[in-house]
Structure formats: C-alpha cells, structure tokens
Amino acid sequence: MNKEDRRDIKKKMESYVDHLDQGPLSRMLRNFPSEKTKALMVLSLSDFEQGTYVVKVRSALLGEDIYFVSNERLLEKVPEGFAVYTAKELRALRCSTKAQLKRIYWTKREFDGEVVE
Numbered sequence: 001m002n003k004e005d006r007r008d009i010k011k012k013m014e015s016y017v018d019h020l021d022q023g024p025l026s027r028m029l030r031n032f033p034s035e036k037t038k039a040l041m042v043l044s045l046s047d048f049e050q051g052t053y054v055v056k057v058r059s060a061l062l063g064e065d066i067y068f069v070s071n072e073r074l075l076e077k078v079p080e081g082f083a084v085y086t087a088k089e090l091r092a093l094r095c096s097t098k099a100q101l102k103r104i105y106w107t108k109r110e111f112d113g114e115v116v117e
Contacts, residue, residue, distance in 0.1 A: 040053070040055060045087055045090060045091055045094075048068075048070055048087050048090075049070055049071065049087035049088070049091075050070070051070045052070055052074065053068070053069065053070045053074075054067065054068075054069050054070075054074050054077045054078060055067065055068045055069070056082075061098055061101060061102065062101075062102065062105055064083075065082060066082060066083045066084070066085065066105070067082050067083070067084045067085070068084075068085050068086075068087075068090060069084055069085070069086055069087075070086070070087055071086055071087065071088075072086055083105055083108055083109050085115070086114075089114060089115040092115050092116070093115060
C-alpha cells in the first residue's frame, strides 16, 4: 500500500468513524483485529480497484487464506500457492452463492485460472 492509498483510507476512516456503531456492518467491524482492516472495509470496490492494495484474507467459507489485489499488476506480490482475486474478479463474483464461490475457488486453484464474466 502506498502513501496515497494510506491517506485516502485515513480520510475515509475519519469521515466514517463517527458511524461505526450504526448500520449493518457495525457488529462485524468490531470483530476485525486491526484499524487497517476496518479501513479497507470502508472502501468501495471501485476505490479498491484504483489503489495498490494486496490484502490477505482468512476465508471462513473456504477455511483457507486467499488474497485480494487491486489489479493484475499486483499479482506478483502474492506468495505462490494462494488463490488470488483481482477487483475485476470480485466484481464478477458479487452475486454468487456460497456453493458457487466454493466451486469457483477450487476450480481456480486446480487450473490456476481467473474468473471471467
């Protein structure tokens, strides 16, 4: 994450922090361990895509760690052996069911592929 991304997240957090106890995400946000994670939850998918983010996520659904990256140029920053999803792929997966996400994940891992619309 570069300085500009950090500033952008900080600005969004400052405007959002007053509302952390309101809305449907408030309970979930309290369970996240770091301010960085909370800050990333504030970003829209478009903001995430425009940044330079490489985020490691522990998926309860999959029982494994996966990575989200802003764009394809950041794929090289992810260690070998992990499933990686770009913002573009996340956009395509937004309406998927849990069962579909599991099938996509295992197919992506097995064939080292990418999600296409």
